[in-house]
Amino acid sequence: MPRSILEMRAITKTFPGVVALDSVDLEIARGEVHAVVGENGAGKSTLMKILSGAYQRDAGSIFLNGKPADISMPADAIRQGIGIVYQDLPLVPALTVLANIYLGREKTTRLGRIDRAIHLARYQQLCDSFGIYLAPERRIRDLSVAERQLVEILKVLDRDAQVIVMDEPTATLDQNAKEALFQTARQLQAAGKSFIFITHFIDEIFEIADRVTILKDGRRVDTLDIDKTSPQEVVAMMIGHSPRDMFPEKTNTASGKPILQLRGISVGDRIRDFSMTLHQGEILGLTGLVGSGCSDIGNLIIGNLAYDRGAVMLDGEPTRISSPYEAIKRGICLLPSDRKGSGLLLDFELAKNVSLSSIDKISPRQVIQFKRERQIAADFIEQLRIVTPSARQRVRNLSGGNQQKVVLARMLYTDARILVLDEPTQGIDVRAKEEIFLLMRQLTDQGKAILFISSEFKEIAGVADRGIVLRNGAITAALERDDISEARLVAAATML
Amino acid sequence: MAMKRQENGQNRLSALMKSLSLQNMAIVYVFLILCVVLALSSDAFLRPRNIINIIRQASVVGVLAIGMTFLLSTAQFDLAVGAQAGFTGVVILLLIPVIGFIPALFASLCIAVVIGLITGAIITKIGVNSLVTTLGTLSIIKGLLLVLTDGRILRGATPELRWFGSGEILSIPFPVIAFLGLGILGEFVLNYTRYGRYLLAIGGNREASKLAGLRVDEIIISAFVLSSICATIGGIILLGRIYSASPLGGVGTEFIAITAAVLGGTSIFGGEGSVWKTVVAVLLLQVLGNGFNLLNIGANYQELIQGFIMIGAVALYTYQRRRQ
Ligand SMILES: Nc1ncnc2c1ncn2[C@@H]1O[C@H](COP(=O)(O)OP(=O)(O)OP(=O)(O)O)[C@@H](O)[C@H]1O
Ligand SMILES: [Mg+2]
Numbered sequence: 001m002p003r004s005i006l007e008m009r010a011i012t013k014t015f016p017g018v019v020a021l022d023s024v025d026l027e028i029a030r031g032e033v034h035a036v037v038g039e040n041g042a043g044k045s046t047l048m049k050i051l052s053g054a055y056q057r058d059a060g061s062i063f064l065n066g067k068p069a070d071i072s073m074p075a076d077a078i079r080q081g082i083g084i085v086y087q088d089l090p091l092v093p094a095l096t097v098l099a100n101i102y103l104g105r106e107k108t109t110r111l112g113r114i115d116r117a118i119h120l121a122r123y124q125q126l127c128d129s130f131g132i133y134l135a136p137e138r139r140i141r142d143l144s145v146a147e148r149q150l151v152e153i154l155k156v157l158d159r160d161a162q163v164i165v166m167d168e169p170t171a172t173l174d175q176n177a178k179e180a181l182f183q184t185a186r187q188l189q190a191a192g193k194s195f196i197f198i199t200h201f202i203d204e205i206f207e208i209a210d211r212v213t214i215l216k217d218g219r220r221v222d223t224l225d226i227d228k229t230s231p232q233e234v235v236a237m238m239i240g241h242s243p244r245d246m247f248p249e250k251t252n253t254a255s256g257k258p259i260l261q262l263r264g265i266s267v268g269d270r271i272r273d274f275s276m277t278l279h280q281g282e283i284l285g286l287t288g289l290v291g292s293g294c295s296d297i298g299n300l301i302i303g304n305l306a307y308d309r310g311a312v313m314l315d316g317e318p319t320r321i322s323s324p325y326e327a328i329k330r331g332i333c334l335l336p337s338d339r340k341g342s343g344l345l346l347d348f349e350l351a352k353n354v355s356l357s358s359i360d361k362i363s364p365r366q367v368i369q370f371k372r373e374r375q376i377a378a379d380f381i382e383q384l385r386i387v388t389p390s391a392r393q394r395v396r397n398l399s400g401g402n403q404q405k406v407v408l409a410r411m412l413y414t415d416a417r418i419l420v421l422d423e424p425t426q427g428i429d430v431r432a433k434e435e436i437f438l439l440m441r442q443l444t445d446q447g448k449a450i451l452f453i454s455s456e457f458k459e460i461a462g463v464a465d466r467g468i469v470l471r472n473g474a475i476t477a478a479l480e481r482d483d484i485s486e487a488r489l490v491a492a493a494t495m496l
Numbered sequence: 497m498a499m500k501r502q503e504n505g506q507n508r509l510s511a512l513m514k515s516l517s518l519q520n521m522a523i524v525y526v527f528l529i530l531c532v533v534l535a536l537s538s539d540a541f542l543r544p545r546n547i548i549n550i551i552r553q554a555s556v557v558g559v560l561a562i563g564m565t566f567l568l569s570t571a572q573f574d575l576a577v578g579a580q581a582g583f584t585g586v587v588i589l590l591l592i593p594v595i596g597f598i599p600a601l602f603a604s605l606c607i608a609v610v611i612g613l614i615t616g617a618i619i620t621k622i623g624v625n626s627l628v629t630t631l632g633t634l635s636i637i638k639g640l641l642l643v644l645t646d647g648r649i650l651r652g653a654t655p656e657l658r659w660f661g662s663g664e665i666l667s668i669p670f671p672v673i674a675f676l677g678l679g680i681l682g683e684f685v686l687n688y689t690r691y692g693r694y695l696l697a698i699g700g701n702r703e704a705s706k707l708a709g710l711r712v713d714e715i716i717i718s719a720f721v722l723s724s725i726c727a728t729i730g731g732i733i734l735l736g737r738i739y740s741a742s743p744l745g746g747v748g749t750e751f752i753a754i755t756a757a758v759l760g761g762t763s764i765f766g767g768e769g770s771v772w773k774t775v776v777a778v779l780l781l782q783v784l785g786n787g788f789n790l791l792n793i794g795a796n797y798q799e800l801i802q803g804f805i806m807i808g809a810v811a812l813y814t815y816q817r818r819r820q
Binding site: 302323336341344348 | 691697700704705706709710768
């Protein structure tokens with residue numbers, strides 16, 4: 001039996017104006033976790049879409065178990081043992097776990113009724129053989145993101161996947177869920193399954209992967225054994241020079257006057273008695289596990305979520321902001337965490353996405369100045385280093401991280417003085433993260449205030465001047481500058 | 497610098513090529529081909545008189561379709577506009593004896609605004625979807641028509657009213673001016689102004705538009721008001737052309753209006769809209785009918801062929817997009 005279960009050779013793929021992949025090789029051994037890393041737009045997702053049959057390659061070949069594989073549509077890939085765990089999790093919310101796993105492949109009795117008993121038996125066997133447990137009768141809409149991912153994994157396992165592809169599975173997971181996912185991966189690995197694992201968290205690959213392939217600008221830089229490399233080396237290969245310190249220095253000046261205060265806010269039982277003060281010129285971190293209520297705080301600040309009790313004060317004056325429109329008028333802007341659902345107009349040009357919140361700036365007397373709109377977008381493309389053929393590219397065609405930068409650009413263009421950033425670094429590569437943190441610091445130095453919401457404890461610890469930790473909608477810790485550390489944040493968030 | 501300029505020129509050329517591509521212009525090409533075929537097979541077709549006539553006949557549906565394009569751009573639609581056009585005629589004829597000509601016109605426009613506001617508010621503030629809401633308003637308006645007319649045809653259009661159907665400015669009939677004028681204005685507003693961008697953005701992603709600070713509900717309501725006003729203008733033209741108002745007048749035109757907007761490439765899922773292509777599509781449908789007359793093909797075939805064209809054009813458009 002050949003050692004490698006999958007080999008992709010000299011894969012090339014171009015899009016109008018973009019060479020996404022330029023003769024890329026990837027070789028996966030049986031039972032290995034193989035990480036693929038690279039900057040935003042390096043071609044990681046494109047490579048996986050070619051493997052899954054979603055995109056057609058221009059050139060190159062794919063071998064499975066040493067034999068040439070013909071993959072020209074998703075069904076081919078599934079049949080030949082390639083399982084993709086999708087990032088946007090295409091499950092039917094109203095159906096149960098069991099129904100979702102067998103959707104479209106139902107076994108029926110002779111009368112045409114769905115034979116639940118057979119499904120259930122198969123499901124139990126599947127779970128048992130891999131040591132996974134998830135109640136088959138729960139509905140997808142009641143599951144957490146992590147549990148949905150598990151359903152996706154079970155789904156591909158049931159189709160006898162040998163290679164399981166996960167494109168940024170941890171981007172939306174918190175610490176606990178990440179651990180659980182890695183645990184599952186290890187069990188499956190022991191059972192001989194291989195993983196292709198894409199991430200922007202370099203420390204994760206040292207935790208879980210056996211080898212790592214680094215892509216840069218559509219080319220493969222190298223494939224390394226994890227034991228024989230270091231995070232510094234991997235990052236250096238990704239970005240082309242050695243990494244700097246990721247976090248900018250925190251300012252030592254005492255923070256300015258309070259501009260936004262929340263006092264005793266309650267929202268049903270989702271948020272209980274929440275208070276905070278955001279000062280001019282500071283980055284206030286707000287963290288907790290997924291579902292702890294951090295996003296709710298962001299939404300209620302901009303008037304997108306009504307609160308039952310408590311008070312909000314802007315510049316010391318009691319205020320009630322009841323819509324995002326009002327919030328922006330008063331200089332408060334939210335960067336939503338769900339970039340596809342509530343951030344972007346996917347079928348609009350990049351430039352139109354950037355200007356959306358500030359169209360009045362480019363349309364004196366109502367008429368839009370298209371040239372100026374594109375110029376502004378071009379400036380942001382340069383400043384945030386967005387990888388795109390032009391300002392007129394549809395956002396749908398950008399890579400995930402570059403899409404995130406577009407939402408960020410929109411927010412920066414509003415001139416808001418209070419920025420609420422909900423998971424702003426989701427899907428963003430290491431270098432861009434570093435740049436965004438630096439940008440955040442520059443903004444606060446200009447006197448703006450930032451509420452930085454994130455479930456990445458390390459980032460909060462590295463960037464925030466002060467930190468608040470939420471758990472089940474209540475504050476469990478408020479940490480000052482000198483107390484803020486990853487360990488303390490984790491402890492307060494999980495109450496261990 | 498020189499290179500940059502060349503690059504710029506190339507970009508512009510490729511942008512131009514793209515905007516003339518089959519995918520973007522299918523409806524326009526079909527229209528042009530049809531016109532050439534008709535011009536070759538009948539001398540009468542290209543006569544100015546015939547052309548003006550075609551546009552005039554298309555004007556009622558055309559004005560409705562322009563309003564519908566605005567609604568579709570925000571991912572909404574209104575099934576009651578045809579009935580509303582008929583309703584306008586009845587209201588005006590009933591009001592003229594009571595309050596006079598100008599006040600009656602004014603009142604009909606006020607009613608349009610109110611209908612648009614109510615429909616829009618039910619859809620945005622309460623959250624009933626536009627299919628259910630406008631099926632409801634359609635039924636209400638049809639019911640009102642029957643009640644007000646007692647099922648009979650109302651006559652008695654005054655000369656002033658007839659002017660809206662056949663009056664001319666610089667020897668161009670008023671309906672033609674209204675239709676094409678609104679078309680040009682609509683295209684400008686939808687694709688070149690702030691307000692138009694708001695409409696399209698909301699159609700593209702309502703939640704994202706809201707979080708980006710747009711007054712989503714108010715903007716959607718305003719689109720319903722605009723469409724409602726277009727329906728009333730259509731109704732006034734209709735009344736001026738046929739001099740009477742029947743309890744079923746206008747009912748059904750909303751479907752031709754939607755057909756035309758969709759043929760013109762406006763997405764029923766919002767985010768994309770072109771008023772000028774809607775105008776072309778309305779003309780296409782009208783020319784088809786006109787051509788049948790000239791070629792002595794029974795009008796009965798018109799709807800049949802209209803259906804094929806609709807599905808064919810949209811299928812082509814969708815297929816091209818999916819291949820991208
Ligand atoms: N459908 C498409 N049409 C046009 N260009 C595309 C398309 N899909 C991807 N691209 C381009 O190909 C390049 C590689 O994109 P890809 O999504 O593979 O990047 P990635 O490595 O996954 O980045 P990220 O870390 O941001 O997710 C990018 O420049 C992107 O803009
Ligand atoms: Mg990607």
